[in-house]
Amino acid sequence: MEPGLGGLDGSTGLEPPPKEKTAWESEKFQAVEEACKWRDLDKLRKLAESEGGFLADELRQQAWPILLGLGPDVPTPADSWNELPRHQDEDQVQLDVDRAFVYYPKDQTSTQLEIQKAQLSSLIISILRTYPYLHYFQGYHDISQVLLLVLPARLLPTALARLSILRIRDFMLPKLDPAIAQLRLIPDILRGADPKLYRHLSGTEPFFALSGTLTMYAHDITTLGEISRLFDVLLAREPVFSVYMFATIVISRRAELFEVEEDEPEMLHSILSKLPKPLDLDRLIAEAVSLMERHPPEGLRAWKGISSASVLKTARDVNACCMQTLEDGERWFGQQSREILWQRRMRAARGLVWKHRRPMGMAGLAVLVGLVAMLARRETGMGVTGWLAAILARWVR
Structure with missing residues (x-):
């Protein structure tokens, strides 16, 4: 060695x-x-x-x-x-x-x-x-x-x-927004695979899967043999397989989850945020493969919200991913970073518009919405909130 x-x-x-x-x-x-x-x-x-x-x-x-x-x-x-x-x-x-x-x-x-x-x-x-x-x-x-x-x-x-x-790459961006977007796929998978379980968990946000998917399960699996075996398939499959793996783990625990009332989301979250022990990895992997074949990501509603620069889409074909360069990854990183900035500006802008909707009236609101869409895409030293504050000051004077 x-x-x-x-x-x-x-x-x-x-x-x-x-x-x-x-x-x-x-x-x-x-x-x-x-x-x-x-x-x-x-x-x-x-x-x-x-x-x-x-x-x-x-x-x-x-x-x-x-x-x-x-x-x-x-x-x-x-x-x-x-x-x-x-x-x-x-x-x-x-x-x-x-x-x-x-x-x-x-x-x-x-x-x-x-x-x-x-x-x-x-x-x-x-x-x-x-x-x-x-x-x-x-x-x-x-x-x-x-x-x-x-x-x-x-x-x-x-x-x-x-x-x-x-x-x-999605986890190494300035914000964790793309990581959260990945988690939104889990309810969609459950909706198609197990509607009853989906309804039971409908009040529980999928943040319980963050630690597992973010760390390729390396933070939660405590034996080297098990995590190495899981890495075999996580490296061999496309990155979205990790999400299907967690959905499979959730489905495997349905009996345990139905013992908890659906109006106790904190308890359900607590159960789901810890991986069950022992893990039958071979069985779970086989079931995750089958689950993904039956409910591919392209058929999930939340898939449309995944950035085209996300690893879930740029590495959808593992063979193609092996041919990609680090320069390709840096370019997609830049695209996602700009998208995150724009989305956050838009959320701030919408909140500001909603806050001041009454003083402006409907006509003023329509004009301001158009300005928000235009200004949120611009790189300015003032930032979108500053621009909006200046515009609103004129409207409410």
Whole structure:
């Protein structure tokens, strides 16, 4: 194994000795290796969905980079990021890294733990300094930790950069609006798949799924084996699959949820915000695949509200996503950032218009609405609220 980032081995170093493979495991090992050899994304996806996923880290070290679009020759990472300007979110990174490696790997000495934390901190900061437009979010360290414990060190910066910019970009924008928009798909999925459960949860906002979907479940699943197996399919499938995965988990708990009255949304939210234990991942993955086939995202009402620059749409085709460049991702990042600004200005403008609707009368209101639509699209130092305040001052004098 190659030396890891910061001098640490890329493996945990604490794994039990390999046991003899069964005939089924040997056959699947061979199938994964063959798919990796030919970089067969469709075959890798089917293998990731099937029982056990990629089975072992030695196979994941071959398969995950391919699924993330890494070429066969990845250059050795340089330390030049150390010389780049400090990123605004580095203090929060350190706070989160200090809380990392709580559940796995097991039986580390304090020295080993500190070395791994330093490695994780360097990995995250190298991404943020190299791509300073990205915004760190709490839970990003959980995702990064999984990659760090599985992949060879020389692949980590490139793998995490592509994951960040092309697969979880929606969560690294200035605001979490696109992440919330993703959650709005869950009620639509439930409406089609289980109308009775949908009605039962209709008073509960889908924010219960934020931690799971935001962190690719890495914050909520506490064993390395389980989260690595889930990453197999999350990397092999398109990003929207993560949303279907959570909807499947909700449906799997319908009996438990019906024990709580629908007029107790706080209790329902409390139940749904924690993943059930144990998780039958193979069964849940198979059901999520079926759920997505029966109720594809294009048929959901909330899908229309998803930005065309969202990863849910730009990475809808995993094969195409593997061919995308980081420059493509930066361009979509800019588009989404502008959309967020415009949407927030429009919400502020609508609120201001509604507040002053009586003094203006209907005719004045119609004119002002037109001005709002025009001005909200303009970049001005005053901002839309300042423009509206100036206009309203004229109307109400």
